[in-house]
Amino acid sequence: MTAGPAELTLLHTSPAHVPVFDALRDADHPGAGLRHVVAPGLLERARAEGPASVTADLRGLLAGAGTPVLVTCSTLGSVAESLAGAAGTRVLRVDRPMAARAVRTGPRVVVLATVESTFAPTAELLAEEAAGRPLEVRTLLVPGAWERFAAGDAPGCHAAVARAVEAVTDADVVVLAQASMAPAEALARTPLPVLSSPRPGLDAALRLIGHPGPRSPGRAGR
Incomplete structure (x- = not known):
């Protein structure tokens, strides 16, 4: 499950987010390495039982990423950031x-x-x-x-x-x-x-892996 060097892992709860972030990468950060992990069951359980209910699953996903992680689900972002130390990786919530x-x-x-x-x-x-x-x-x-x-x-x-x-x-x-x-x-x-949140979140997360800023600076943070 470990990703290659100079890559960013994106943790999604819907596959619909994958092309969105790939398009932003292609427009603003050509050449940046993105690796997508999609776990739709996490949001379903968090909505039913509360975000804390997915702590163990999140910890495992973060620990296995091997790169900094951008969490694109707002419901899970706070829990994910709180687990960064235990998971041994840098975590940024997209929002x-x-x-x-x-x-x-x-x-x-x-x-x-x-x-x-x-x-x-x-x-x-x-x-x-x-x-x-x-x-x-x-x-x-x-x-x-x-x-x-x-x-x-x-x-x-x-x-x-x-x-x-x-x-x-x-x-x-x-x-x-x-x-x-x-x-x-x-x-x-x-x-x-x-x-x-997608564009400024991706910009900030790619800075974690040392990737240059957006190709079109005027668009960042829109």
């Missing part, structure tokens, strides 16, 4: 760079998600990144979006998320809490900043 930018943008943050299990970990992450600065977090569940995504209707999911973004008015920034929501960032018509 941490996005959260850092969100709290720099303004104190009124609206978090959109398609599954409720994402809200608590995301709110905790925002508070951690705010480091005592003023912060007001509101959470909004996008009805029916996860069901569309799980059924293979990604465009329907993203359209629903975009409509939910457009309905937000009283905020400084809108955060799309899950990596699967990222395409809605480009679809939404709103004057508010809208942040998603």
Whole structure:
């Protein structure tokens, strides 16, 4: 299971994330070595029993990676980062760079998600990144979006998320809490900043393995 040198392991809970991150790599980091591990059962159990229920499985996956790991599931990110020391590897949750930018943008943050299990970990992450600065977090569940995504209707999911973004008015920034929501960032018509996690998360994780920054610096962190 050990990966080669100068590679990054990405731990996903849906195979739909694999082409998304490969496309970002090809656009911004040509030549970077990515290795994908997909474990959909982890999210299903975490949603039913809580994120702590997958601790043992996560520890095993992280320890066996042989490289730094980018965890692309927001629900599992906090647990995974807490296991880095025990697993003997560096771990980054994909939404941490996005959260850092969100709290720099303004104190009124609206978090959109398609599954409720994402809200608590995301709110905790925002508070951690705010480091005592003023912060007001509101959470909004996008009805029916996860069901569309799980059924293979990604465009329907993203359209629903975009409509939910457009309905937000009283905020400084809108955060799309899950990596699967990222395409809605480009679809939404709103004057508010809208942040998603895949691009800044991949940028930050590749820095862990010493890969050069994005080929198009102006796109990083979008």
